Amino acid sequence: MLVCAKVMLVEDDLEWSRGLQKYFESEGGFKIVYCVDTKEACLSALKETPVDIILMDIILGDESSGLDATLDISHEYPNIKIIMLSSLDNDDDTFNEAFLNGAYDFVYKSEFEQVPGIIADAMVDRETKYGPRLKKLVYDKKKKLLNPYDILLLKLILEGKTQQEIADMSSVSLSAVKKHVNRVLGKFEWKRPTKELAEKCHKWGLLD
Known part of the structure; x- marks a missing residue:
């Protein structure tokens, strides 16, 4: 039986947020049940709205607070899968820290069509190609x-x-x-x- 994943979208670009919601309206495997635009609103909403997946923008406002939110959420809600969305190219530090902070996967906004497939993988707890290895690599580097x-x-x-x-x-x-x-x-x-x-x-x- 196909399970419909409950998804929260965290995105401060309202035009992009509306576009994603519109694009994903016809998807049968998940439903965007909540949209917020700040780290604080996300953490507050999670206390009231259980979700399976979070689509998290890395840049919220002028800072990479999406990374901070991901670390907080993965620490407090370890069962939630967080998929990072980013328009940043060639930023290895951000990419690596996203996984250290507990991200399930990382998608460039220019490739957002991949999101439904990644959500489907997340719902069956399929291991991602880079996540576990990168998390260990960055963890070991910082531990040293x-x-x-x-x-x-x-x-x-x-x-x-x-x-x-x-x-x-x-x-x-x-x-x-x-x-x-x-x-x-x-x-x-x-x-x-x-x-x-x-x-x-x-x-x-x-x-x-």
């Missing part, structure tokens, strides 16, 4: 960036400890902790708050 003290530092930051508290606990100077934090940030080329990196590393499984 961290030594045991880096992991301890990020765990303490994740717990909400201040740099002064970490210095006191470790019997080192505050300046030593600051330098260590900066080294960790540099390893990941991270420009955002340190706690956000700690949260990401936790969800990636790097702190286990």
Whole structure:
């Protein structure tokens, strides 16, 4: 018996969103039951609207918050399959991080006709060509960036400890902790708050 997948579309380009909905109206294997245009709206809708599949745009607004949303969703709702939609070409870092963040598959918007087939594969849990291998490759690469003290530092930051508290606990100077934090940030080329990196590393499984 053919199961009709419930799909949420996360897309901030309203014209593109309407176009996708129109194009997929006749598809029998799935139904777009919800459309939102931000990461926050997506996470809020999931609390009220169970879905099987999410079509997630990578660029939401001016940032790649689709990647962040994918990591949050895959961590909280591991049974939902997320298919990334992107207009970015030749961006290997984004492509690779999408899988590390838990994406089931990745489709360029210029090839959106592939989406029904990918949804059908997702509904029977068919393994994708690149997903598992890329996820392991990127995971291993990031895991090698961290030594045991880096992991301890990020765990303490994740717990909400201040740099002064970490210095006191470790019997080192505050300046030593600051330098260590900066080294960790540099390893990941991270420009955002340190706690956000700690949260990401936790969800990636790097702190286990």
